[in-house]
Amino acid sequence: xxxxxxxxxxxxxxxxxxxxxxxxxxxxxxxxxxxxxxxxxxxxxxxxxxxxxxxxxxxxxxxxxxxxxxxxxxxxxxxxxxxxxxxxxxxxxxxxxxxxxxxxxxxxxxxxxxxxxxxxxxxxxxxxxxxxxxxxxxxxxxxxxxxxxxxxxxxxxxxxxxxxxxxxxxxxxxxxxxxxxxxxxxxxxxxxxxxxxxxxxxxxxxxxxxxxxxxxxxxxxxxxxxxxxxxxxxxxxxxxxxxxxxxxxxxx
Numbered sequence: 091x092x093x094x095x096x097x098x099x100x101x102x103x104x105x106x107x108x109x110x111x112x113x114x115x116x117x118x119x120x121x122x123x124x125x126x127x128x129x130x131x132x133x134x135x136x137x138x139x140x141x142x143x144x145x146x147x148x149x150x151x152x153x154x155x156x157x158x159x160x161x162x163x164x165x166x167x168x169x170x171x172x173x174x175x176x177x178x179x180x181x182x183x184x185x186x187x188x189x190x191x192x193x194x195x196x197x198x199x200x201x202x203x204x205x206x207x208x209x210x211x212x213x214x215x216x217x218x219x220x221x222x223x224x225x226x227x228x229x230x231x232x233x234x235x236x237x238x239x240x241x242x243x244x245x246x247x248x249x250x251x252x253x254x255x256x257x258x259x260x261x262x263x264x265x266x267x268x269x270x271x272x273x274x275x276x277x278x279x280x281x282x283x284x285x286x287x288x289x290x291x292x293x294x295x296x297x298x299x300x301x302x303x304x305x306x307x308x309x310x311x312x313x314x315x316x317x318x319x320x321x322x323x324x325x326x327x328x329x330x331x332x333x334x335x336x337x338x339x340x341x342x
Contacts, residue, residue, distance in 0.1 A: 101130065101150065101158045110134040114145055118155070119186045122341070126152045127231055129166060129183040129195070145180040147197070149231060161232060167195065167224055174215060176201050177222055188228060191297055195224045228297055229260050235336035236266070245330040245337060249275050252326060255310040257301040257342045259292065259330075266334025267291040270301050272312065275325030281312050286331050298341070309342070 103111040111134035118128035128150045135146045149166040152158045169178040177199025187194045203210035203217025210217050236243035261268055269291060272284035280286070288303045300307045312326070330337055 098156070100156065101160075103134075106163070107132075108134045115182050116150070116158075117183045117185045118150075118152075119188070121151070122229065124153075126155050127186070128152065128158065129186070130158075130160065131182045135163070145182050147181050147183050167197065170199075170222060170224075174201065174210075174212070176218055176220060178202055179210075180219075181222075191228045193226050193228060193230075195226070197222050197224070229339040231338075233262070233336040233338040234332075236332040236334060238334075240334060242331055242333045245332070246273075247328045247330075247340075249325050250327055250342065252309055252313050252342045254342060255313070256307050257309065257328070257340060258298040259301060259337060259341075260297050260339040261292055261299060261335060261337050262295045263293050263332075263335035264295050266332070267293050268333075268335050268337060269331045271329040271331070272303075272309070273327045273329055275327045281326070284309075284312065286329070292335075 101113055101116065103113065111132060113130060113132055115131035116128050118126045121127045130148045130150045131145045132148055133145050146165050147167045148163060149161040150158045151161065165181075167181050167183065169175045169181070177197075179202035180200040181197050182199075183195055183197040187196070198219065199222045200206075200219035201210055201215060201217060202212065203215070206217050206219060208217050209215070234243075234245050257270065257272075259268065259270075269286040269289040271280045271286045271289070273279065274281055283306070284303050290302045290305065292299050292301060328340065328342075330340075
């Protein structure tokens with residue numbers, strides 16, 4: 091231990107947390123964008139699905155594995171069924187594992203009791219624990235969805251660096267659709283030929299749907315190269331228009 095660095099704070103409870111909030115565990119995996127996605131084990135929250143004193147899993151992320159941000163304080167994972175269940179007192183996630191197009195989330199679960207073998211807090215069960223598994227599709231940690239009443243919603247990105255000449259989106263649009271504008275970042279106007287009016291509607295459920303505009307999915311003509319003027323260094327952004335759909339990720 092002589093070469094270990096001095097301990098630093100990575101995540102601490104803040105003024106929005108209950109007074110007795112405590113962080114007990116953090117598991118994580120590398121994300122495709124070069125950052126990290128993690129599941130934080132928190133105690134001190136009292137929620138309907140979990141027993142008193144339970145460990146609540148919350149979703150967090152980091153760009154450098156040193157500074158972490160919580161997405162929300164609601165549980166990212168919930169007990170395996172309606173309470174009472176074998177894991178309604180504690181869910182502590184292990185490091186997520188990508189298996190094909192799924193994320194496997196193994197976790198330690200325990201019902202609402204204190205010491206293994208003793209009666210649970212409600213006195214109706216025996217305290218037990220086990221290893222559970224929950225799964226989610228690849229890159230679907232969190233999504234942006236339109237209103238459920240059929241109204242359209244829009245999402246505007248910041249300045250985008252396009253590396254692969256195509257736009258692929260991870261989307262669930264069963265019963266709805268998504269359209270995409272490619273915007274000139276300086277003017278805010280759609281690039282000719284790449285507006286939402288010309289975009290082929292994205293429907294169905296796909297982890298990597300290639301977006302096309304009148305059948306064309308090639309972005310290279312509008313990106314620019316060191317040899318092409320005046321498009322060199324052209325800044326682009328995407329505007330997603332959604333109706334009864336959820337957007338989870340995009341890759342370009």
